Amino acid sequence: MNSWLAAAPRAEVAHGAMGCIVSVNDMADRPPRPLSDGEVLDLGGKRVRRLETPHVPHGWDAGVMYEETTRTLLCGDLFTAIGNAPALTESEIVGPALAAEDVFKASCLTAETAPTMRRLAGLGPTSLGLMHGPSYTGDCSQALGDLASAYEARFTDSLRK
Structure with a gap:
């Protein structure tokens, strides 16, 4: 994920809000975009x-x-x-x-x-x-x-x- 983010500076990771809270926030080099249902x-x-x-x-x-x-x-x-x-x-x-x-x-x-x-x-x-x-x-x-x-x-x- 972070390799993709490095290669695409305007890209963003999108995930459900709960996933952002429990894992993606801690792993991504840039803040993810939390998606609602x-x-x-x-x-x-x-x-x-x-x-x-x-x-x-x-x-x-x-x-x-x-x-x-x-x-x-x-x-x-x-x-x-x-x-x-x-x-x-x-x-x-x-x-x-x-x-x-x-x-x-x-x-x-x-x-x-x-x-x-x-x-x-x-x-x-x-x-x-x-x-x-x-x-x-x-x-x-x-x-x-x-x-x-x-x-x-x-x-x-x-x-x-």
Whole structure:
């Protein structure tokens, strides 16, 4: 991040307000721009909207970006997968995400996990930009809904134990 800031003197780091408070303020050479939930940045032809998703998939400072002009949801650690994959896929991504969750147990499963993911599905994204897996261009709302249902079932099962 600081190398990018050094190379681009007018650039600024933007993150959710909580993320700025808990980490970015301490790490960035220049003060970051805290974004509120729903705030839109115009990047000159592209518009990204910050969406707060506390603890989804993990961390109280969690959030995603939604690029409005292409309807691309930048998912962060949602749909993490293990192993090699093509850069772009229409193949099923929920199964690999659940398999990775079985290994890492990295997602916070709370009463708010599934509703938060369903809110993201309601955006009607046409592609999902995954941090740890291929970008996905299948039925994005369905994939988000299916992962939400699987996590909801796991959360409900954990209450019975």
